[in-house]
Amino acid sequence: MSQKDILIVRELKTHFPIKRGLFRKTIGHVKAVDGVSFTIPKGKTLGLVGESGCGKTTVGRTILRLIPATSGQVQFENSDVFKLDAEQMRQRRRDMQLIFQDPYGSLNPRMTIGNIIGEALTVHDLAKGKERQEKICELLRKVGLSENYINRYPHEFSGGQRQRVGIARALALNPKLIICDEPVSALDVSIQSQIVNLLQDLQEEFGLTYLFIAHDLAVVEHISDYVAVMYLGKIVEYASADDLYEHPSHPYTQALMSAIPQPDPKRKKTHIPLKGEVPSPSNPPSGCPFHPRCPKAVAQCKSEMPPLESKNGNPNHIAACWVSE
Amino acid sequence: MKKKKSQSESYLSNIWRRMKKNRRCMAGLIFVLAMIGIATFSPLLASNQPIICKHEGKWYFPAIVEIFQSRGVGPHWIKKSQPFNLPQFNAKRQLDPEEFAIWPMIPYSEFEQTTEYYLPPSSQHWLGTDELGRDIAARMIHGTSVAVKVGFISMGIAALIGIVVGGLAGYWGGWVDIVISRLIEIVICFPVFFLILAIMVWLEPSIINVMVVIGLTGWTSIARYTRGEFIRLKTQDFVIAAEVVGAKHGRIMFRHILPNAMAPVLVSITFGIAGAILVESGLSWLGFGVQAPAPSWGNILRTAYDSLRVAPHMVYPPCIAIFLAVLAYNLVGDGLRDAIDPKLRKQG
Numbered sequence: 185m186s187q188k189d190i191l192i193v194r195e196l197k198t199h200f201p202i203k204r205g206l207f208r209k210t211i212g213h214v215k216a217v218d219g220v221s222f223t224i225p226k227g228k229t230l231g232l233v234g235e236s237g238c239g240k241t242t243v244g245r246t247i248l249r250l251i252p253a254t255s256g257q258v259q260f261e262n263s264d265v266f267k268l269d270a271e272q273m274r275q276r277r278r279d280m281q282l283i284f285q286d287p288y289g290s291l292n293p294r295m296t297i298g299n300i301i302g303e304a305l306t307v308h309d310l311a312k313g314k315e316r317q318e319k320i321c322e323l324l325r326k327v328g329l330s331e332n333y334i335n336r337y338p339h340e341f342s343g344g345q346r347q348r349v350g351i352a353r354a355l356a357l358n359p360k361l362i363i364c365d366e367p368v369s370a371l372d373v374s375i376q377s378q379i380v381n382l383l384q385d386l387q388e389e390f391g392l393t394y395l396f397i398a399h400d401l402a403v404v405e406h407i408s409d410y411v412a413v414m415y416l417g418k419i420v421e422y423a424s425a426d427d428l429y430e431h432p433s434h435p436y437t438q439a440l441m442s443a444i445p446q447p448d449p450k451r452k453k454t455h456i457p458l459k460g461e462v463p464s465p466s467n468p469p470s471g472c473p474f475h476p477r478c479p480k481a482v483a484q485c486k487s488e489m490p491p492l493e494s495k496n497g498n499p500n501h502i503a504a505c506w507v508s509e
Numbered sequence: 510m511k512k513k514k515s516q517s518e519s520y521l522s523n524i525w526r527r528m529k530k531n532r533r534c535m536a537g538l539i540f541v542l543a544m545i546g547i548a549t550f551s552p553l554l555a556s557n558q559p560i561i562c563k564h565e566g567k568w569y570f571p572a573i574v575e576i577f578q579s580r581g582v583g584p585h586w587i588k589k590s591q592p593f594n595l596p597q598f599n600a601k602r603q604l605d606p607e608e609f610a611i612w613p614m615i616p617y618s619e620f621e622q623t624t625e626y627y628l629p630p631s632s633q634h635w636l637g638t639d640e641l642g643r644d645i646a647a648r649m650i651h652g653t654s655v656a657v658k659v660g661f662i663s664m665g666i667a668a669l670i671g672i673v674v675g676g677l678a679g680y681w682g683g684w685v686d687i688v689i690s691r692l693i694e695i696v697i698c699f700p701v702f703f704l705i706l707a708i709m710v711w712l713e714p715s716i717i718n719v720m721v722v723i724g725l726t727g728w729t730s731i732a733r734y735t736r737g738e739f740i741r742l743k744t745q746d747f748v749i750a751a752e753v754v755g756a757k758h759g760r761i762m763f764r765h766i767l768p769n770a771m772a773p774v775l776v777s778i779t780f781g782i783a784g785a786i787l788v789e790s791g792l793s794w795l796g797f798g799v800q801a802p803a804p805s806w807g808n809i810l811r812t813a814y815d816s817l818r819v820a821p822h823m824v825y826p827p828c829i830a831i832f833l834a835v836l837a838y839n840l841v842g843d844g845l846r847d848a849i850d851p852k853l854r855k856q857g
Contacts, residue, residue: 275755277753281753282750284749303751339520353750
């Protein structure tokens, strides 16, 4: 652990109990997040990718304690997030904000844009009256919206504009870490690039740290310094973005990479199709969770979970696979 | 210009636009508004005092003063001013030509007794007279305020309890929800009318008590709607966003969830008003509600029922008024529900 790491997540587990019957007996657990560890250096972006249902969003929300963790540790700056009481957590969240996937559901339809953005200022008693108004206008400008929108309601805006409002709300408290939960996957491709560029500009301006959750590998490649690939609640590969995209080591990552559409028709495509469905996280397969769908699986994969170890001779490129080098 | 207009309360104006298209709903709404108007200005419609008169060179506004005095509201000078008193309606003709008066449409007060009992409807007494010779039209008009008051005040109490209780259950979930839900189920099982009857035996029969008791027993459906809406909304992203930003529970409940939960709750309140009017009429009919000689549709119906053989015409006005009032509120509630969410139409 270096002093520069702003967020350290260790062995994070979030299991949801499955309750059935008259007495709501717990008959099993959905292991949405099952032992995830990573660190994010200050001012950098970690991309967290994976299929739908692999636990990406749950990781983000568990870090913010919106979902109680089953076990593990989250260290943000110098505080252990899971050991804070409710009021301390409320204060701590001033430095950790969240941007949502759905630009339609994440803005209160009965509040004006100004009040949505300014709420943070009100609840933390940071600004009042004219000062608050000016701060909101400044935030609107920062995210590329007109100040005239301050008294408008969310339904008058397009998806991209709403997402900008969501970003302005997250910025209102001058946070250090922003967890972006698929911030562009609900938007048009042309709007996606605008939002991603906005996020990058803001990162530069305010020295923000991002945990960027997405399933679109092209977007993640563009914005991330590091990338973690998740499969069924576990991180299967972690490397710097350049490394990962050039030498994907885990067969799952390789399959994902092969699915990125190539805009160049001359480039040869070697699509690696994945068979079958993602197994249920309530009953994950033995050994490596990817083995039933893995084209390279060997006998060992069925029985033993591979550890995360360095690959390609690069100590900063780790993957959990018995087969790959 | 168009853009400017949509800036304010767009959601409500959207509902209003859809409601306006629904003719039955608008008919109900007009009837309800008319009821409120009649209740508010009843002395202008039926009173033995003129609205405006000139007597011995001075101007008086006795019926207008009565609006304020009978309700105990308004500025101080109006409360203590002496209304101009005329003994009888036909005194009008004894005024000398210098004098002048504009009389209400029905020139009788609700208490004024004449010697003409059980008169059938005529041009002088539009709906006839009752067993004490009182004008039924005047009593019906003054009874409207009871129906309006009972509806709004009892449902106001019920809404307050229902929204708080349902909101707490929906927001906190867990054992709070279990306890409150069981409480709601228990209260729903009470045969409300007979419970109210039993309570009214112990309490002094008065309109205030009727309203409070209806309110205290009528909150269950409002609580259920509120609970459901809170459960639905508390997992929405904008509520989570408020939590992340640092809003406290009270703020999340009242600023974020409640305004979004109000629409279906309002529907349930509207239906509740219709029910409350019915219950009050029933109680007054049985003699536990509004006490004679004060008029209410329920006790007008009671006297009509007692004189059914002698004067069958007396029964129609209160019956029709109760029927139309309940129908009107139900139509408004129905229209409101359809306007808010067409999908809700099949439930309820």
